[in-house]
Structures are given as C-alpha cells and as structure tokens.
Amino acid sequence: xxxxxxxxxxxxxxxxxxxxxxxxxxxxxxxxxxxxxxxxxxxxxxxxxxxxxxxxxxxxxxxxxxxxxxxxxxxxxxxxxxxxxxxxxxxxxxxxxxxxxxxxxxxxxxxxxxxxxxxxxxxxxxxxxxxxxxxxxxxxxxxxxxxxxxxxxxxxxxxxxxxxxxxxxxxxxxxxxxxxxxxxxxxxxxxxxxxxxxxxxxxxxxxxxxxxxxxxxxxxxxxxxxxxxxxxxxxxxxxxxxxxxxxxxxxxxxxxxxxxxxxxxxxxxxxxxxxxxxxxxxxxxxxxxxxxxxxxxxxxxxxxxxxxxxxxxxxxxxxxxxxxxxxxxxxxxxxxxxxxxx
Numbered sequence: 347x348x349x350x351x352x353x354x355x356x357x358x359x360x361x362x363x364x365x366x367x368x369x370x371x372x373x374x375x376x377x378x379x380x381x382x383x384x385x386x387x388x389x390x391x392x393x394x395x396x397x398x399x400x401x402x403x404x405x406x407x408x409x410x411x412x413x414x415x416x417x418x419x420x421x422x423x424x425x426x427x428x429x430x431x432x433x434x435x436x437x438x439x440x441x442x443x444x445x446x447x448x449x450x451x452x453x454x455x456x457x458x459x460x461x462x463x464x465x466x467x468x469x470x471x472x473x474x475x476x477x478x479x480x481x482x483x484x485x486x487x488x489x490x491x492x493x494x495x496x497x498x499x500x501x502x503x504x505x506x507x508x509x510x511x512x513x514x515x516x517x518x519x520x521x522x523x524x525x526x527x528x529x530x531x532x533x534x535x536x537x538x539x540x541x542x543x544x545x546x547x548x549x550x551x552x553x554x555x556x557x558x559x560x561x562x563x564x565x566x567x568x569x570x571x572x573x574x575x576x577x578x579x580x581x582x583x584x585x586x587x588x589x590x591x592x593x594x595x596x597x598x599x600x601x602x603x604x605x606x607x608x609x610x611x612x613x614x615x616x617x618x619x620x621x622x623x624x625x626x627x628x629x630x631x632x633x634x635x636x637x638x639x640x641x642x643x644x645x646x647x648x649x650x651x652x653x654x655x656x657x658x659x660x661x662x663x664x665x666x667x668x669x670x671x672x673x674x675x676x677x678x679x680x681x682x683x684x685x686x687x688x
Contacts, residue, residue, distance in 0.1 A: 350435070352371055361421060380400060385403060386404075406425045408423065408425060442484070443464055443466075451470065455473055457476070458476050468487070469488065474488050483520070489505075504521070509525070519559075527562065528563060545563050545568045545585070546568045548569070562583065565585050565586060571583075576594045602621030605622070605624075611630070616633060626643065628644035631648075
C-alpha cells in the first residue's frame, strides 16, 4: 500500500497546500465513498453541496470551492487533470507479468532489453526486439521481427503479428490484435481471391489501446497510429488507415480502409467512418456518427437520430421515407407560385 504525506503530494502535483500537510494519504476515492486517509477531487461545482457529507482527509479543488469544505485541500486550476496525475501516483494495479516465466517460449534470436518481464505461456518469435522495461503479459504472441519500444506494457493474450512496430510507453489491453490481415480481396467472376497484406502496423509513442480492438496491417503501405493516440475497446481500424497524433477514439468505432484522420480529433463511440478519404485536424465526431464524406474544416459533426418514444420514431421514419415525394411536391408548388407572381 502506498502512503504519502499531503505535503508530498502537493509538491509532486504542483498544488497549493491548504491545511495539515502531515496528513497521511493512502488512497483515492469518489466523494461519496471516500474514507479518512483517502483523497478525493471536486471538478464539477454542481457537486459542491456534497462536500459537507464527504469523509475524505483531503480534497483536490479550485480555490473558489474552499468555502464549501472544512478540511485539508490541494488547490489547483484543473482538478480533473490533477486527479489523473494523482491516480497514477496512487495506482495499485499489478503488473501484467513479473520476471520471465519458465513456460514462456522465447526464440534464441529475440533481443531482450534490460528489466524485461514475460508472463506464462507467452510466445516471442524470431527477430523480435523488446526495449528496456517491456512487460509482456501471459499468453501474448509476438510475431517475427516485431519491435516493441521501452516501457511498453501488454496485458494478457494480446496478439501482435509479424514485422509490426510499437513505440515507447504504450499500453495495450487484453485480447487486442495488431497486424492481422486487412480485408483485401479481388473478385474473379464471383469468387473472392485473397490479396496478401504485405504492409505493417506502425504505432507511435505513448499510445493506449483498449481491450479487444483490432488494428489491421496495410495491404502494401503501413497502417499508422500516431503518437499519443488513445483508442478504446472493441474498435476496428482497417488496413492502411492513418490516425494523427493525440486523436482519441471511443469504444466500438469502425473505420474502413485507407482512411486518414488528422491530429487532435475526437471520434465518438459507435461511429462508422468510410474509407479512402481524409478528416482534417481538430474534428469532433459525436457518438454514433456516420461519416461518409471527407471533412475539411475543424469543428463538431453529428448524425443519427437521438432516442425517441417508439410512436414518435415511427412518425419520424415515415416522414423520412416520404421526403423525396414531399420535395417534389414542394418544388411543384414553388413553380406554380413563381408563375402566378410573374
């Protein structure tokens, strides 16, 4: 168990200390569940009234919330960001592996850096390079000639195919597949002929990928994931896609092939994005968006119909089905009115 004096945390988080700096902090919790010895945070001023019922030893907050709290505090400008950094300091998540398991299968030509951990039944094939402090969880498969950078962590049962590149300080959650064949076929009179996928997947530094996500290798050129990209669970990234630096992709997103997404974009959950086109930098696609055309201007884009009562939805659907007919009638009416006015 970690234990920090509140004064220590203030220094590490560049926060202003209010109250007793000698308080011992052993964990972090929500305002509702926090107990003495724990620290919590207030990022939404609408929840200030809950502070009177909070049992935490200290709260991370902005200065203008201090008059709602009776105890010790860490004063910052952005409590949510400070909470993220604080959670890293107090993180008790175990490592995916410790040392190198005797059941791991490691090819003699693989090059392992310093302080490597490889879990039970993992397979490291020929030509693989693992950087310093890599952690490979139990049951992982790392294909031939793949390179994984320093401090990168793979949880159990991640599969990385041959010739892929993963940068430094990456985190990949369980059951993700990197470098599987893209969906490439030619049609010969109704029969599908497979096109070998000869490209790679190249992932930058500081990338995090959620559980059960699939990133396909390129057909000829590479599939590229930029630095600082975060991808949630159960996403499909097709062959030859390029995702720019620091873009965030929420769960269940499907991207078709040969798509380029710019930097600092936000892709909402369950969105579907067409391939062979480009989305520029700083674009937000809200949840369940269907992107069928290129986006050339930064901004927020939405599609889909919000949930409605079934009776209301049926009327809406009926109107949509008749919209072409309504349009023709409207044009005819406009033409008649124009003729009358002239």
